[in-house]
Amino acid sequence: MHADSTIRFFRLLIFAIMFGWSVGSPILESQRLLADEQAVRESIAKGRDLILNYRFLPRDFHQATFDDTWQDWPEPLRSQAEHLSPEGRRSMALKRYGFTPRPDDPTKSMQFSVDAEGWWTMNCFSCHGGAVNGKMIEGLPNAQIALETLYSDMRQTKRRRGETLSQMDLGSMAVPMGTSNGTSNAVVFGIALMSFRDKDLNLKLPFRMLPIIHHDMDAPAWWNVSKRDRLYIDGFVQKNHRALIPFVMDQMNSGETMRGWEDEFKHVFAYIESLEPPVYPNAINDQLSHEGAEVFAHHCAACHGTYGQEPTYPSRLVPIKKIGTDPVRLTALTEYDRRVYRDSWFASYGADATVLTPQGYLAPPLDGIWASAPYFHNGSVPTIEGVLDSKSRPVVWKRIATSHDVHRVGLSVDKFESIPGNVKRPDEKREYFDSTIPGKSNTGHTFGDELSKAQRAALLEYLKTL
Numbered sequence: 001m002h003a004d005s006t007i008r009f010f011r012l013l014i015f016a017i018m019f020g021w022s023v024g025s026p027i028l029e030s031q032r033l034l035a036d037e038q039a040v041r042e043s044i045a046k047g048r049d050l051i052l053n054y055r056f057l058p059r060d061f062h063q064a065t066f067d068d069t070w071q072d073w074p075e076p077l078r079s080q081a082e083h084l085s086p087e088g089r090r091s092m093a094l095k096r097y098g099f100t101p102r103p104d105d106p107t108k109s110m111q112f113s114v115d116a117e118g119w120w121t122m123n124c125f126s127c128h129g130g131a132v133n134g135k136m137i138e139g140l141p142n143a144q145i146a147l148e149t150l151y152s153d154m155r156q157t158k159r160r161r162g163e164t165l166s167q168m169d170l171g172s173m174a175v176p177m178g179t180s181n182g183t184s185n186a187v188v189f190g191i192a193l194m195s196f197r198d199k200d201l202n203l204k205l206p207f208r209m210l211p212i213i214h215h216d217m218d219a220p221a222w223w224n225v226s227k228r229d230r231l232y233i234d235g236f237v238q239k240n241h242r243a244l245i246p247f248v249m250d251q252m253n254s255g256e257t258m259r260g261w262e263d264e265f266k267h268v269f270a271y272i273e274s275l276e277p278p279v280y281p282n283a284i285n286d287q288l289s290h291e292g293a294e295v296f297a298h299h300c301a302a303c304h305g306t307y308g309q310e311p312t313y314p315s316r317l318v319p320i321k322k323i324g325t326d327p328v329r330l331t332a333l334t335e336y337d338r339r340v341y342r343d344s345w346f347a348s349y350g351a352d353a354t355v356l357t358p359q360g361y362l363a364p365p366l367d368g369i370w371a372s373a374p375y376f377h378n379g380s381v382p383t384i385e386g387v388l389d390s391k392s393r394p395v396v397w398k399r400i401a402t403s404h405d406v407h408r409v410g411l412s413v414d415k416f417e418s419i420p421g422n423v424k425r426p427d428e429k430r431e432y433f434d435s436t437i438p439g440k441s442n443t444g445h446t447f448g449d450e451l452s453k454a455q456r457a458a459l460l461e462y463l464k465t466l
Helices: 003-023 026-053 063-072 075-081 088-097 147-160 169-176 186-194 224-228 241-248 256-260 264-276 286-299 326-333 335-342 345-350 384-386 453-463
Strands: 103-108 112-116 120-122 129-132 135-138 318-321 360-362 396-405 410-415 432-434
Touching: 026 112, 063 075, 063 088, 063 120, 063 147, 088 103, 088 147, 103 112, 129 286, 147 169, 147 264, 169 286, 186 241, 186 326, 186 335, 224 264, 241 345, 326 360, 335 345, 345 384, 384 410, 384 453
Parallel strands: none
Antiparallel strands: 112 120, 129 135, 318 360, 396 410, 396 432
16 A cells, blocks of 8 residues: 555544544444455455456457457568567567557457457556556556557458457547547547437437547546546546446447446446556655755646645646647537536536536646656657756657656657658558647646756656655
């Protein structure tokens, strides 16, 4: 258990024992509290197991199909795979699509649930199971996931094999999964799928006259959910377990089915709330970090909160004119879409507070920020150095290794002024992040520009400790 969690638990236990002297036996009260703690632990474990092994969505593809995708890869990848063993090809496929092998079975991925018959189904770790230096961290945004490439390859392989296309194969033809590897168009999927639902989540003919604006998003770090009272970058949704269920709103799932999963998602929610940020694994300059803590207190804490033994989080929404980051996400989810969500079962038919016209973005908690690159809600800035110094942000960048950049703190990347002209294939282009595309801008949050170079270096060192 993390130190802060341990402290919180024992404070609660001490309080319960003290309170027990006035209402009954302190021993019985402490036993009840321990039983409650055990129930929470069991719920957390069940939630993790549900993510890994339960099929909330329709089957995507079979193991045999996945193992055969290499035959539809472009050159020179196909020739490279041809000379490998089946195990080597599978490893190559996992890397191509941004998957992490399961520790107990490296033939399978942490990002997909796999049943006893060998059928793969996408799970939450696709976007929230990333890796640093090759090691997966549960709850970390997956900066390597290549869902658009995966389903493009799958459609080719299934056609060649004479197999039926899945719901995800077909849906990704209408709604792109992400124009850059590591990002997701999940919000737009939610908008599109909700247009086929009534307020009880039952299927109906769609009615939505407003245009849909596709936009890529960087998944948030799950370990910060416990600090928040609202979800999404604009905080329009009240945090609870029902707010997780829209992500399994597939056309094959009836309203009755999704409403019936309420208990399952209470366990998933408990698991997400239990996650702790990863500890920075390298050496930290204590003196420089101490200086950075003072810089943070004066320049950052008002929005991002305080850290240590008595952490605080203000849940502050920063107006878009002040923060200046890409506004597409704020406007793409219209007031109409927000109202549809508010009036539905997801928001308890209006009982949950839903913000219909947010004016900016929530400043997120920064626990574990060293690991959660890239940064900003659209994943446009690859390092913390770039967050603190807007002049150092690359216009176009490409990840060049899975290793962590310990100097700039974030992804190891090559920088470009534009995507090289010899890059033609769509799957190759998705390896580049182009901040000139609408919705992918890296502008805004220029507060660090006001600091001196020494202050930014100290602040960067302090952020490693969160």
